[in-house]
Amino acid sequence: MTCTVEDHSKCRLRPFWQTTSGIPCLNVLHLIENPYFKGTIGPMPGKEKERTCLECADIIHGRNDKRFCCDQCRSAWHNKQNSDATNFVRNINNTLRKNRRILAELNPNGKAKVKREDLLDRGFKFSYFTNIYTTKGGNTYYFCYEQGYITLADDWIALVIRQKYVE
């Protein structure tokens, strides 16, 4: 019998190396986690997957923690991380995530009605959303990931949640 939980700390079976009675755990992932087996299961030292440079994808030689083949590649990669394009994408991603968080906080039960100011006060940006859903009746829902809303009369906004991914 082998447990199927992913996390060894949640495993209720005993690792077989300390089992004298009871059900042994033979989950290979747990065996790898066990200090007793560290280094005896899994990739052999020196035979681990070849590491490649984050910038040019060349194979890296030398220390285990190296991420780049050379200094030029390191600085080229770091420069790109702060490029305008990268920051632009990052800012929009952050805005979308913040919008999603605001909607989720105001809508813990899957359905809620709030005022437009409630969203604005929290820093919600109405220009940013991930997708639009228009009903047959012509009503438009705006979504930030699974969290959505539709504007109603008098600055009221109805919040909804939609888990399904729409092509």
Ligand SMILES: [Zn+2]
């Ligand atoms: Zn490189």
